[in-house]
Amino acid sequence: MREILLQQVEGLASPACGQVGVELVDVEYVRENSRWFLRLYIDRPGGVTLDDCERVHEAVGRTLDETDPIGHPYTLEVASPGLDRRLKREADFERFAGQPVEVRTTGPVEGSRRTRGRLLGLSRPAVGAPASPLVRVAREDGQVVEVPLTSISRARLAPELVLPNGEKRGGGRR
Numbered sequence: 001m002r003e004i005l006l007q008q009v010e011g012l013a014s015p016a017c018g019q020v021g022v023e024l025v026d027v028e029y030v031r032e033n034s035r036w037f038l039r040l041y042i043d044r045p046g047g048v049t050l051d052d053c054e055r056v057h058e059a060v061g062r063t064l065d066e067t068d069p070i071g072h073p074y075t076l077e078v079a080s081p082g083l084d085r086r087l088k089r090e091a092d093f094e095r096f097a098g099q100p101v102e103v104r105t106t107g108p109v110e111g112s113r114r115t116r117g118r119l120l121g122l123s124r125p126a127v128g129a130p131a132s133p134l135v136r137v138a139r140e141d142g143q144v145v146e147v148p149l150t151s152i153s154r155a156r157l158a159p160e161l162v163l164p165n166g167e168k169r170g171g172g173r174r
Helices: 002-020 050-067 090-095
Strands: 023-032 035-043 075-079 100-109 112-123 134-138 144-148 152-157 160-162 168-170
Touching: 002 023, 002 035, 002 050, 035 050, 050 075, 090 112, 100 134, 100 144, 112 144
Parallel strands: 035 075
Antiparallel strands: 023 035, 100 112, 100 152, 112 134, 134 144, 160 168
16 A cells, blocks of 8 residues: 555656656655655755755645545655665666665675675666666675565665775775
8 A cells, every 4th residue: 555655656756856856765654653644755966955855845746636545644754765865666776876875675685784885886687687777785894785676674884984084985885
């Protein structure tokens, strides 16, 4: 039920985002305490501004008010996906190739349900192999792990921050 609602909201919100000049990259519908939140994450080359978020909030809010797909009170929030953005679509795994990532899977892949490293992008399996594209990640030990896209439960960018003293922080949640 929730997945259908998210698809419906995405179908309504994407055109409104396009009119504002941003891309809708993710939609969440979550309950926190006793309140429901509909969160839209937007992006564009160079990043998004507060003005972009406000314009999307107004445009999408009008559309959702007219169609009322949710049918009960909720709070609409619009934000940037952030430095540790979720990767969900095939295009995300291609766009962010070269970036540090953390990938969690539904079951063990090469002995672990969590893989951290540098995203190498997607590869297509050989003819006759399962149809799911493979997400390729180069771990710090140099091993390249190939994870079927359909086995990923969550994937995020894991940015490394360099402090003024040269120390690196980040690169994934521990």
